[in-house]
Amino acid sequence: MNMTEATKTQMNKAQAVERLDQTPVEVRPAKPNDYLSQNHPVWCPGCGHFFVLRALTKALAWLNRPPEELAMITGIGCSSRLPAYLSSYGFHGVHGRALAVAAGLKMARPDLTVLVAGGDGDGYSIGGNHFLHACRRNMDMTYLVMDNEVYGMTKGQPSPTSDPDWHSKLAPHGTGITAFNPLGVALAAGASFIARGFSGDPKGLTKLISDGIEHKGFSVIEIKSPCVTFRPEQKAWQKQMRPLNIEPTPNKLEAAQAIHASDGFDTGIFYQADQPVYAPASEATHSLDEIEQELVL
Amino acid sequence: MTATALIPAPIPADHRLSVSISGAGGAGAVTVGLILLEAFGKAGFYGAMTRSFGPQIRGGESAVFLNLSDQPIETLPEATDLHLALDWKNFMRFADEIPLTSDTQIFYDDSREKPPQGVVDSGADCTPLPLMTTLKQIQGGRINMLGLGVIAQRLGLADTHIEQALQKTLGRKGEEAVRLSMETVRLGQTLVEAAKPSPLQNWQPTDKPRWHLSGNEACAIGALRGGLKLAAAYPITPATDIVEYLAPRIEKRGGQVLIAEDELAAMNMVIGGSFGGQPSMTATSGPGLALMTEAMGLAVASETPALVITVMRGGPSTGIPTKSEQSDLNQILYGLHGEAPHIVVAPLNVSESVPVTQWALGLAERLQTLVILATDQHLGQSRLICDPSPFEDMAETRGLTRLLAHPNDPADYHRYALTDSGISPLTQPGMEHGAYTADGLEHTETGLPSSSASDHSAQTEKRARKLTEFDYGDDWATYLPASKSKRLIITWGSSFEACKQAVARHNAEAKKDEQFSLLGLRLLMPLQSNTLRQLCKGQQVFVVEQNASGQLFHYLLSEQALPKSSQSIARSGPILFTPGELASTLRRLTKEGK
Missing domain, CATH: 3.40.50.970 (Thiamin diphosphate (ThDP)-binding fold, Pyr/PP domains)
Structure with a gap:
C-alpha cells in the first residue's frame, strides 16, 4: 500500500462517514493499485475474475476508502480467493458462509465498509440460506457474486445457475433442473439494491460496484464472469451482454417485471430502494454492577 | 474456582428440607416452585430448584424439586420431605425423579383421582385436602396459590417473605394479581396445621446479600x-x-x-x-x-x-x-x-x-x-x-485479553508469526498497517495460503503449543482430598455436586483409610495429564459421569492420565446421580476393595 501522508490525513473516520452523503467526492487521490496486495491470483489466464478485481479496486479508489477500513469476506471457490489479492483486511472462511461472517463483523463493527464476494455455488447453493437472510436483514454491505455457472475449483460441475441442458461429467445429460434466479430471489427476500454486471464491461462494472457500496443497505451485484477453462463457450458473453435501458426503480413490481423479463444478459441496476437497514445501536448505557443488581434477592 | 479445599461436612438433616410440586400443564406447579424458592431466599436461606417437563410446549405435566437449607446447597433432593400434587395427571411420568419414601408427607386435592398405586406403595403419608372445593370461595383464585399456602403454613414460612416473592414473580401481572394470589395463599394456610416442631426451627437466616x-x-x-x-x-x-x-x-x-x-x-x-x-x-x-x-x-x-x-x-x-x-x-x-x-x-x-x-x-x-x-x-x-x-x-x-500488535509498516506484520508462546499478536480492521487476511486454508506466517509441508507442520505445532504451554494455574480442577485416602473419585460438570455430597456423607462415617478424595475436572482440554497422573499415583481411581459408555473414563485412559486399575462408574441420563445413590456405591466399592 503506497499512500501519501496527505492522503491519509484526508481519510480520517469522520470524513469517511461524511462521504456517504457527499457524492461525487471532489478529491480522489487514491489509486486502484493502492488496494492491491502483492499476491498474484491463482485464477486461470483469461478468467473473468481478473476484470472484477480490477473494477473493484477502481471503485474503491473512486470512493477513496482507506484500505484498513475495508474488510473483504469470502467463502470457498475461485472467486473467494479474492481477499488475498487486496491490501484491505480480509477473511477467507469456509464454503458458503461468507455472508454470516460478514453479518457478525458488521454487527460488531458498524464503522467498517464490509464487502462480501463469492461464486454462484458458494452463494446460491451451499450458502443459499444465508443469502436469503442477508437479503432480509438488509445490513449495510455489498455482495459481489462472480457467476460463471460452474464449480471451477473442483473442475467443472454444474452449479445452481447452470442451464439444465449443460452437459458435464457429473450430469452427462444435463441436470434437468431450472437455473436459480438470483435477482428474483434477492428481490423477494428483501435486498435493497439489486444489479447485474459483466466482467467484460470494466467501466459499467466499476460504476455498479461503486454505487452498490454507496447504497445504504444490502447490495447484491450479480456479476457474470466467464470461466474460460470449464465454460469456454461463455466467451460469447462479450457479444451478448448489454446495458439495461431503464432507470433503477424502487418499485418492486416494476423491478420484478424487469428481472423476469430479462434473458439474463442485461446489465444494470434492477432495483434500488430506501429500506430499513438492520443496524442496532451499540452504546453502553449501564454498568455491569447495575445489571448484576437484578440478581440480588 | 477454588483449587484445593476440604470436603465440606454434610448438611445435617435438621438444616435441610426438600419439597416437590407436580401438576398438569397450566396448574402452575413451576410457578409455586419459583415463588417458594424466592420466598426462602427472602427469608435469609439458600436453595436449589430443578424442574422436569413433559415434551409438550403448553399443557404438559410438570414438576419442580427444591432442596432448601440455611447453608449453600446445590444438589438435587434425594428424598422428598413434602410433596404437593395439584393433581395426579401423568404423575407416574415423574415417578423416577420424585423420590418418595415412607417419611414423605403428600398433600393432594380430594376432588379428583386417588393417588396412583406407585405412590401408595411408597408408604408416603398421603393427606387429601379440599383444594377445589375451597377454591370456590375465591373469585379468580388459582389452585397453585392455594397449594403454596398449604406448603407455607406447613413449613412456617412468614407471610412477608411470601408477599415479597409474589411481588417479584407475579408483579408484572399487576397489583391485583398479586393481591388475589396472596388472598388465595392465606386461604390455603387455613387448610393445614403447621408441622410441629417446625422444620425450620434450627435454621439460622443470613442477612448477607444473595443471588x-x-x-x-x-x-x-x-x-x-x-x-x-x-x-x-x-x-x-x-x-x-x-x-x-x-x-x-x-x-x-x-x-x-x-x-x-x-x-x-x-x-x-x-x-x-x-x-x-x-x-x-x-x-x-x-x-x-x-x-x-x-x-x-x-x-x-x-x-x-x-x-x-x-x-x-x-x-x-x-x-x-x-x-x-x-x-x-x-x-x-x-x-x-x-x-x-x-x-x-x-x-x-x-x-x-x-x-x-x-x-x-x-x-x-x-x-x-x-x-x-x-x-x-x-x-x-x-x-x-x-x-x-x-x-x-x-x-x-490473569492477562486474559487480546495480545494486540501495533505494526508500523505493513511489511513487518506477520499475522501468524511463529512466536515462543505460539501466540501471534493480533490486529483488527481499522488499524493502519495491520491489514491481513484470516484464512481457513493452511497458511504462511503472513497468512498467505500455503500447502507446503513445512508451513503446515510449523503452524499446526504453533496452534497446539499456545494451548499446552499456557499456565492455567490451579483452575484446571477442584481437588478435595481426604488425608489418608487411597481412593479417588474423578468427575466433571453436573455430577460433581452429587459426588461431593456422597463423598462427604461416606467419609463422615468411614474409617480414615476407607475414605475417598474427589477431583472435579474443570479444564478438560488441554488435559493436564502430568499433574493428573501424579495425583492418581497409588490411588484406586473411579471416574463418575452421566453417560452410558464412560466417555470421560476412556478419554483419561487414552491420555494415559489414569492408572490401569481405574474403574468407570457411568450411567446414562436423564435421571441424575443423587448423593444417596453414589454414597451406597462408595460403600459397595469399599467393601469390594477389602
Whole structure:
C-alpha cells in the first residue's frame, strides 16, 4: 500500500462517514493499485475474475476508502480467493458462509465498509440460506457474486445457475433442473439494491460496484464472469451482454417485471430502494454492577 | 474456582428440607416452585430448584424439586420431605425423579383421582385436602396459590417473605394479581396445621446479600463480565435461555444479540464479530454443536477467538431435548476434523458458571482459539439461591485479553508469526498497517495460503503449543482430598455436586483409610495429564459421569492420565446421580476393595 501522508490525513473516520452523503467526492487521490496486495491470483489466464478485481479496486479508489477500513469476506471457490489479492483486511472462511461472517463483523463493527464476494455455488447453493437472510436483514454491505455457472475449483460441475441442458461429467445429460434466479430471489427476500454486471464491461462494472457500496443497505451485484477453462463457450458473453435501458426503480413490481423479463444478459441496476437497514445501536448505557443488581434477592 | 479445599461436612438433616410440586400443564406447579424458592431466599436461606417437563410446549405435566437449607446447597433432593400434587395427571411420568419414601408427607386435592398405586406403595403419608372445593370461595383464585399456602403454613414460612416473592414473580401481572394470589395463599394456610416442631426451627437466616439465578443466567453474567459484545445464536433447548437472558442486557453493555438463520450461520457470525475485535460467543446444544463443527475448525485454523457454550441434553439425534446427560463429551473433544487443538472447560456447579464462563471467554481472547464451555440441562436450568460471585477483572489479574500488535509498516506484520508462546499478536480492521487476511486454508506466517509441508507442520505445532504451554494455574480442577485416602473419585460438570455430597456423607462415617478424595475436572482440554497422573499415583481411581459408555473414563485412559486399575462408574441420563445413590456405591466399592 503506497499512500501519501496527505492522503491519509484526508481519510480520517469522520470524513469517511461524511462521504456517504457527499457524492461525487471532489478529491480522489487514491489509486486502484493502492488496494492491491502483492499476491498474484491463482485464477486461470483469461478468467473473468481478473476484470472484477480490477473494477473493484477502481471503485474503491473512486470512493477513496482507506484500505484498513475495508474488510473483504469470502467463502470457498475461485472467486473467494479474492481477499488475498487486496491490501484491505480480509477473511477467507469456509464454503458458503461468507455472508454470516460478514453479518457478525458488521454487527460488531458498524464503522467498517464490509464487502462480501463469492461464486454462484458458494452463494446460491451451499450458502443459499444465508443469502436469503442477508437479503432480509438488509445490513449495510455489498455482495459481489462472480457467476460463471460452474464449480471451477473442483473442475467443472454444474452449479445452481447452470442451464439444465449443460452437459458435464457429473450430469452427462444435463441436470434437468431450472437455473436459480438470483435477482428474483434477492428481490423477494428483501435486498435493497439489486444489479447485474459483466466482467467484460470494466467501466459499467466499476460504476455498479461503486454505487452498490454507496447504497445504504444490502447490495447484491450479480456479476457474470466467464470461466474460460470449464465454460469456454461463455466467451460469447462479450457479444451478448448489454446495458439495461431503464432507470433503477424502487418499485418492486416494476423491478420484478424487469428481472423476469430479462434473458439474463442485461446489465444494470434492477432495483434500488430506501429500506430499513438492520443496524442496532451499540452504546453502553449501564454498568455491569447495575445489571448484576437484578440478581440480588 | 477454588483449587484445593476440604470436603465440606454434610448438611445435617435438621438444616435441610426438600419439597416437590407436580401438576398438569397450566396448574402452575413451576410457578409455586419459583415463588417458594424466592420466598426462602427472602427469608435469609439458600436453595436449589430443578424442574422436569413433559415434551409438550403448553399443557404438559410438570414438576419442580427444591432442596432448601440455611447453608449453600446445590444438589438435587434425594428424598422428598413434602410433596404437593395439584393433581395426579401423568404423575407416574415423574415417578423416577420424585423420590418418595415412607417419611414423605403428600398433600393432594380430594376432588379428583386417588393417588396412583406407585405412590401408595411408597408408604408416603398421603393427606387429601379440599383444594377445589375451597377454591370456590375465591373469585379468580388459582389452585397453585392455594397449594403454596398449604406448603407455607406447613413449613412456617412468614407471610412477608411470601408477599415479597409474589411481588417479584407475579408483579408484572399487576397489583391485583398479586393481591388475589396472596388472598388465595392465606386461604390455603387455613387448610393445614403447621408441622410441629417446625422444620425450620434450627435454621439460622443470613442477612448477607444473595443471588437468585439459573445456570444459564450465570453463564450469561460471566460472559458479560468477560466483555462479551456479540452473541449470535439459533434457538435450541436447553440453551436458548442464555441468549434470551443476554438479549436485553448485552445491549446495555454496548453489545448485541444477532439472531442467526441456523447454527452454521451463528458460528460464522461469532467468527465475524471476533475478527472485528469484539469478544463474541454462541450458545447451543448437541444438534446445534454438530452443525457448528466446520466453522469451529475455522476459528481454530484462523486463530479467531470464539466461545461456544453447549448445554448438553439427552442424545443422539433429537434425543431428549428437555433433560440432562453428559454424553456429548466425545463430540466436544473430538468433533473437529484435522488437527484442531482447542480448549474445553466445564463448570462444576451453577454458581461457578459465572467465573468459569468469564474465564472461558478470556482464554479464547488470550489464546486466539476456540473455547467450548460445556454445561448440561440440569446445570443450565436449575435455579439457585447462592452467595454473589465476587468480581475479578481477569484481563487485569490473569492477562486474559487480546495480545494486540501495533505494526508500523505493513511489511513487518506477520499475522501468524511463529512466536515462543505460539501466540501471534493480533490486529483488527481499522488499524493502519495491520491489514491481513484470516484464512481457513493452511497458511504462511503472513497468512498467505500455503500447502507446503513445512508451513503446515510449523503452524499446526504453533496452534497446539499456545494451548499446552499456557499456565492455567490451579483452575484446571477442584481437588478435595481426604488425608489418608487411597481412593479417588474423578468427575466433571453436573455430577460433581452429587459426588461431593456422597463423598462427604461416606467419609463422615468411614474409617480414615476407607475414605475417598474427589477431583472435579474443570479444564478438560488441554488435559493436564502430568499433574493428573501424579495425583492418581497409588490411588484406586473411579471416574463418575452421566453417560452410558464412560466417555470421560476412556478419554483419561487414552491420555494415559489414569492408572490401569481405574474403574468407570457411568450411567446414562436423564435421571441424575443423587448423593444417596453414589454414597451406597462408595460403600459397595469399599467393601469390594477389602
